[in-house]
Amino acid sequence: MPEWLSRIDETVSGLTLPSSVWGLLFVVGAILAAVLLHGLLFRLLLRRTAGRQSLTAGLLRRARRPIRLVFVLTALAFSVPNVRLPPGLDRFVQQGALVLIIVLIGWTLILLTGYFTERSLRRHRLDIEDNLRARKFITQLRVLRRAVDILIVLVTAAVALMTFESVRQYGVSLFASAGVAGLVVGFAARPVLSNLIAGIQIALTQPIRIDDVVIVEGEWGWVEEIFATYVIVRIWDWRRMVVPLTWFIEQPFQNWTRETASVIGSVFWYLDYTVPVAAVREKLTELVTSNPRWDGNVVNLQVTETDRETVTLRGLMSARNSPTAWDLRCEVREAMVEWLQREYPEALPRQRGELSILGDARHGARATGNRNGETS
Structure with missing residues (x-):
């Protein structure tokens, strides 16, 4: 035992508390001192590295808590062998120190993995148009x-x-x-x-x-x-x-x-059989090509379905990504409806009915003859 610890042991031996209790208090004091020392050192180091993005600064900020655990383990390694602890407590402290060392190793591995992962992720951006490679790597x-x-x-x-x-x-x-x-x-x-x-x-x-x-x-x-x-x-x-x-x-x-991030969007119109498909196709091309959301790849119009009352026109248009394609579809759909209302209102969906005037005239003639016969 060092000389200064022997003096402390001789001093406290005359007091009412057993030396083992004083040894326990000494261990607790060493742990508290290690925590305080760690806090002071890291406060100074963090001030010097504030705002820096270097490898050392990043590792230092992430390793603050694991290094605190290193300070505690150092305090235990220094104090426990040089004092007398209550019976059975020294073994408990040794067991706890071993568990803390294992936890420290695992914790350090997790922090290092996370740090180097984030540094690698900074080189790839998702806010660009063609981000397929970035999405692959990040995922x-x-x-x-x-x-x-x-x-x-x-x-x-x-x-x-x-x-x-x-x-x-x-x-x-x-x-x-x-x-x-x-x-x-x-x-x-x-x-x-x-x-x-x-x-x-x-x-x-x-x-x-x-x-x-x-x-x-x-x-x-x-x-x-x-x-x-x-x-x-x-x-x-x-x-x-x-x-x-x-x-x-x-x-x-x-x-x-x-x-790829680019997608093809579709818009459907359900119109009357009198709709001029060629004029609608030309108007669709004009609306899509003049829209800044279009990526310059796909624009097309086809008749995809017919039923008893309407024909179905499907317009295709491409965009850089799905949110842009959604906005493009909504804008083209609205503009086409306004154009049809203004230029070809008869092409909008409507229901037809048939009225037979000849049949009504014959029915009326028979009714008149019957009335005349009854009168005579």
Whole structure:
């Protein structure tokens, strides 16, 4: 024992409290001092690196809490071997320090994974017109990162629990039996494992990506975020639909932006048989090509259906992305209706009726003859 600790031990031995209690207070004081020292040092370091975007500054800001744990472990390693603790408490402290070291390693791995993932994501932007490559990369990296985080947490928790003798014996007996208990544990872990496997499948095969336009359960929206066990779909009216990851592996759905962000929108008009299709086709081309939302690729008009009273005209037009295509469709639909009302009102839908004047005249003549005969 160092000389200054021996003096402290001699000083407190004459007091009413046992030396083991004073040793415990000394350990607690060392932990508090380590926490205070950590706070002061990090306050100074954060002031110097404020506003910087360097690798060192980013790691320093993220590592604040794990380094605090390092300070606490250092205080324990320095104080516990040099004092006398109450019986049984020293073993408890050693066990706790071992668990903290394991947690610190797992925590550090998660922080490093998240930090380098975010640095990689900054190089890819979603706010550009052709963002297919960015969506591929961001989706793959985010999903894999969350899968790695889950694995790190599970491994860290398992290793920490295995440091306890009772848990280790239970685990050995569980693996040795491999009976009903193993089936129960496997059944309980099935949702977590199935979603984890589904996340890895989505990251590799990518049936959906961040910012994809999808139709799920009849709802049209964007893939806003992909988490470890579920997907957030932002519906057009700002609602959010929460869908399990396994749903996108097991169920069919529509993905409008699987290959590119550009989409083709359609507008339908139900008009009378007297509509001049050629004039409508020419007007559609004029409306679409003059609209700044059009991407210059597709514009077309076809007669797609006929029934007893109307013909169906379908106009196709393309845009850079789905929100732009929606606005383009609405503007073209409105402008075409106004043009038809002004130039070809007879082409709007109407119902026809047939009136037979000859039949009515004959019926009236018979009625007149009958009346004359009765009079004579």
